[in-house]
Amino acid sequence: MAAMTELAHAKLNLTLDVLGRREDGYHELRMVMQSVALSDLVTIRTGEEEGIRVRSNLEFLPAGPENLAAKAAVRLCEAVGADWNGLEIALDKHIPVCAGMAGGSSDAAAVLRALNEGLSLGLSREALARVGEKVGSDVPYCVMGGTMLAEGRGERLRALPALPLCHAVVCKPSFSISTPELFRRIDGVRILHRPDTRGMLRALEAGDLAGVARRMYNVFEDVLPRPQAAAVDGIRQTLIAHGALGACMSGTGPTVFGLFDALPAALSARDALRAAYAETYITVTL
Ligand code: C5P
Numbered sequence: 001m002a003a004m005t006e007l008a009h010a011k012l013n014l015t016l017d018v019l020g021r022r023e024d025g026y027h028e029l030r031m032v033m034q035s036v037a038l039s040d041l042v043t044i045r046t047g048e049e050e051g052i053r054v055r056s057n058l059e060f061l062p063a064g065p066e067n068l069a070a071k072a073a074v075r076l077c078e079a080v081g082a083d084w085n086g087l088e089i090a091l092d093k094h095i096p097v098c099a100g101m102a103g104g105s106s107d108a109a110a111v112l113r114a115l116n117e118g119l120s121l122g123l124s125r126e127a128l129a130r131v132g133e134k135v136g137s138d139v140p141y142c143v144m145g146g147t148m149l150a151e152g153r154g155e156r157l158r159a160l161p162a163l164p165l166c167h168a169v170v171c172k173p174s175f176s177i178s179t180p181e182l183f184r185r186i187d188g189v190r191i192l193h194r195p196d197t198r199g200m201l202r203a204l205e206a207g208d209l210a211g212v213a214r215r216m217y218n219v220f221e222d223v224l225p226r227p228q229a230a231a232v233d234g235i236r237q238t239l240i241a242h243g244a245l246g247a248c249m250s251g252t253g254p255t256v257f258g259l260f261d262a263l264p265a266a267l268s269a270r271d272a273l274r275a276a277y278a279e280t281y282i283t284v285t286l
Contacts, residue, residue, distance in 0.1 A: 003045035004118040008110035009035040009145055009286060010101040011138070012168065012250045012257050015195035016218040018186050026137070026153045027183055032200050034163050035145040038170065038283040040093050040103060042069065042110035044118060047088030056091040072108035072135045076115050079131050080123075096172040096279045100251030102138045109142035129157070138251075146286065147204065149197075160201065163285050164209045167266035169239060170250075170257040172279040173231050177224070179252040185223040194219060213246025213259045221249050232256050235273060242269035259285075 019028040054067040077084040095103035132139030137154035195217035203211030235256040239247040243265030244258030260266035274280040
């Protein structure tokens, strides 16, 4: 197989709602997802070693089968009866890790697309997304990308009108938040505020960027432990003070992002946040 390289885009949650707990232990979700240009580069090639190896510019990432990228390769090869022995996956990471931007899921999705090409499998995106379901809840969305409504565990997808092109400033504080812990916290409270998902869909249909930004909302923000909630709120306020049309936490955090219709405002927000948070980036929506 010739070496294949794919971009793995980060995602942002324009909305995130948790509708309830399911019998399988997962939660019923309703989310509007958006891809951004900020990406990892994922290369697959045939190597010399046994099994699957994952190499990356971040040495703390798992190099073996527990890495989602390796899991995706195994699941796809199992599904089509291909041999994964000797597969090498190189991750050039730029998306912050454990950030709520689906970096690991997006790498896994890129492996599925790359193997589909490299092995000439001829599978549709939808078929790849079905394989991705077995790897992680966000992987089906990451296979497809763009602006999408995701429901169920996250695997039921509907394409939405594309978000008008805009700048996004993303800021990841240095603490991390455990996803299962946040789900446990949300199970223990009555959710008082929810995103106006219908209003969000109408704003997208109308191509109304300000309307989209105004409706961004993530129910997990209300169950963050106090110090983390204060940091997230501080970042949001800085983004708004520098001209963001709206700002919100992505996924289970801790990344907070703001949408901007003007580059100078986005640049000034990035510069203001970077002083305190090294992992602050400016990107564009796709
Ligand atoms: O599917 P994935 O492995 O990415 O999910 C990670 C964790 O997030 C799960 O173990 C579960 O605690 C939580 N989760 C959930 N409901 C979902 C998606 C994720 O409870 N729909």
